[in-house]
Amino acid sequence: MKEITIEIDGRRVTVPEGVTVFEAALKLGIEIPHLCYHPSLPFLGACRLCVVEIEGARGLPASCVTPVAAGMVVRTNTERVREARRTILDLLLANHPLDCLTCEKAGECRLQHYAYEYGVASSTWQGERKRLEPDESNPFFVRDQEKCILCGRCVRMCQDVQGRHAIDYVHRGFAVRVSTPYDVSLTETSCVFCGNCVTVCPVGALTPKMSRGRGRTWEYTKVRTVCPYCGVGCNVYLHVKDGRVIGASAAEGPAHEGLLCVKGHFGYEFIHRPDRLRVPLIRQGKSFREASWEEALSLVAGRLLETRKRYGASAVAALASAKCTNEENYLLQKVFRAVLGTNNVDHCARLCHASTVVGLAAAFGSGAMTNSIREIAEAELLLVTGSNTTETHPVIGTRIIRAKRAGARLIVADPRRIALAEEADLFLQLLPGSNVALFNGLAHVIVKEKLYDAQFIAERTEGFAELVEALEPYTPEYVEGITGVPAELIVRAARMYATARRAMILYSMGITQHTSGTDNVLAIANLAMLCGHVGREGTGVNPLRGQNNVQGACDLGALPNVLPGYQRVDDAEVRRKFEECWGAPVPTQPGLTVVEMMEAAARGQLRALYIMGENPMLSDPDINHVREALEKVEFLVVQDIFMTETACLADVVLPGACFAEKDGTFTNTERRVQRVHKAVDPPGEALPDWVILCRLAQKMGYPMSYDHPREILEEIRRLTPIYGGISWERLGTDGLQWPCRDADDPGTPYLHKDRFARGKGKFHPVKYRPPAELADEEYPLLLTTGRLLYQFHTGSMSRRSQGLEAMAPEPYIEINPRTAEVLGIGDGQLVEVASRRGSITLRARLTERVARQVVFVPFHYAEAAANVLTNSALDPRAKIPELKVCAVRVRPLGANGSDGGGS
């Protein structure tokens, strides 16, 4: 691109053609006053505060919309310019209340800042003023129209970045303002309450409700940390005053570009909820009594050692936590492996991406997202499957929408007509559990039409011939019969994917939570390798991880068959390395997975279970069975921040610290290790989980102590090659993406460049197998489960955050209106949903989002837990249960839950 040199305030600067004068000035460190300009938003040139003098130009151009031209001579701060700015501020203040004394935004208000700088105390203009009541109609933020300066930042954020366009300028002239159509509440619009409009508002027009009246910028400190909800890994500032988190705001970060979703922005009330666990509790009959740490940990240590002594190490197991830090997960598996001598360590990744870890490790040699979130913008085509991204990974969801609107093509394959389907070029509404058939069908077309990348296949892969043979039966017509997707769409999708120069696949639970989960992942990997869409920027196979640190918990060996860094426990060389560091033998046999632990417990073979920050009583399939199993366990320890459904069954409950109360690291879905910083103290006597684990180890006679998690990270670094270059100091604010092998390694944005982690990529021929349970006469509908934007996992955090709970307070079942009609079910009616394993009662929501033979229930709600219904049938290799498909029947109930008369 052509470079242009201009002069600004007597200094020369060279920038690429097309850059604005404003940006060129920024490069020189000159910040021209501005209100409507924001680096994340399209330029508008509305506020006119950024006017400058340009030699030879007429008037005073707005620098934010004036491109540089060769030889320009710009002056940014002459008296003429300053006078123009004073006039603009004078005009703005004519219609802006001067209530800085009580304004939430005082101290960080741009208008206040410039009024001070330019000495404009009040307006010289007297006249009619806007008089409008503030809009308080949503649970998250307030819009004060009187303070609005009409800069349009919120409109552009909503329209161009977030892609919702819930608000716009309405009316004209003096009456113009930013609002919704017909001034309805935002809760009745397409708004998703990401609050990114609040982030960019330069004045006090948009302010969060949570922090109202609780302190202003000079009163609180901002602590940078990582959002504790999903796996995107957005960076946030927690606002801390007098030891309490009084608010939160977006921080810039590479994974999310300063954007947040509703949970990351407003979901923090749970931190200071009075029902946080504050002291250790020991079971006494049907209730608990408070205990000292000394007593509780002595009891836990004693019982764990005793169980091992009497029944052997295999009678002891632990569930690690995708919510805890890397360091804590590392310590948990270390304690159970080194001190108790068992590999019975697993966590909820088993229930979400175990099939990814197994499948992608087999195909590529590494079981993580191959590419980076940022690269979504580089892809020419995005194939999103089994992921309701705008609700489960909202910040990635908006990035997909932005990419689509910027010209990328989008294919969505999902059993439900999710929000992304509305944006898609092609929507393939497949039946739950028919994924292998669909992807084999796409591959079949690509092979038949010779659209594959022959050079890539020859140089980088093996097993192509076997694949071609296995794909033979999967003609579009045959696949239509299995999936319900029209053959013609299958052909079009295949051609679009194969002919794009850079195509990226993004997927989630809809692919993995099946008895065919590993096969689904392999079928996707086959498709990507077939077209050479791996190992380059803007391509790849990208499993979106659900929890803030589920990637990290896997990385750090909270899995029964691998030590940290996916180093196999059955490899003597690996074991020796860990044994040297830990000073204790590492057991050689792989341990039990989550669902196998429950089975072993039910059989009486697993006698002591230690659960750190997990809630299997809601998250695991077939909850009635889980309850039986946990009740049968002789000694159950739950370490958590709330009295969860699982903790209620425990013998000892240990109060842990939440993310805001400790230092450590989380690893996000794109393998980015990021620093988590302590903002406040834990409540009562609660302790960071890493401290609890150290004390427990000591009680069991194993010396283990660290002064700070950075020391644990240092130990991890020495033992884990993919984390080999990751130290607390190096992480800084942007973090590092593994593999990062040594102190000079900048980290790896995308995997498998030039060479797959396993050498050559391996095609695995896979066959379609139907789900373990299909609809039949007795249970005629297919149930699929999933997540909602306003809730998270088992709800222990989101359901304790008022706004989130207000937006999604109640469980429901989505039923197609035509199916509902046949069953005699009206919208909002109570229904009973039953599977072979149990039944739940909840309200029906009639919607075309689901096909006629499919129903959907979100799994967050204990009062109607979807997992009472789900099937614990396992994928044979990954041991992931089939949470996404089971057979159910639905019948209407009367208003009070009685039988409704319908059949």
Add this chain to the structure above:
Amino acid sequence: MSERNERCWESAEFRDLLRVHANQPESLIEVLQKTQDLLGYLPRPALEAIAQALRVPLAKVYGVATFYSQFHLQPRGKHVIRVCLGTACHVRGGEKILRRLSEVLGIAPGETTPDRKFTLQRVACLGACGLSPVMMVDEVTYGRLSPQRAVELVLKYAAADEQVAES
């Protein structure tokens, strides 16, 4: 008002219009104009249908519809009276004419009579300053008015409508 007019956005003509412009966000203003021609104003269900058909967010549709003075979100009278208050008309008593019509019709400027016969509007200039003070009823311009003369003209329109209705 007939049942059909109450739910005018369900008319076949309107549905045809939306079909022709389906997935054409760039046709928004044209569709708004044609819709107003068809329906007399822009009722909320029509704007919602336009948003859906053209694939334009409702916020944008509403923003555009409220920005241009040519668009009306409320029902309009059968006859639209525009009283000029440009400089020349202002000097020669336009304000008095407006006030008098407002009293006789029982509505403020910008409003429509409950029987939807008349909409009264104040406008800045009709470009007929030589005839001031001026008003327009629908497409006809009347000049050199007095408040009395203006009222007589408006009553004539009302009478003519009644005759048509009786015959």
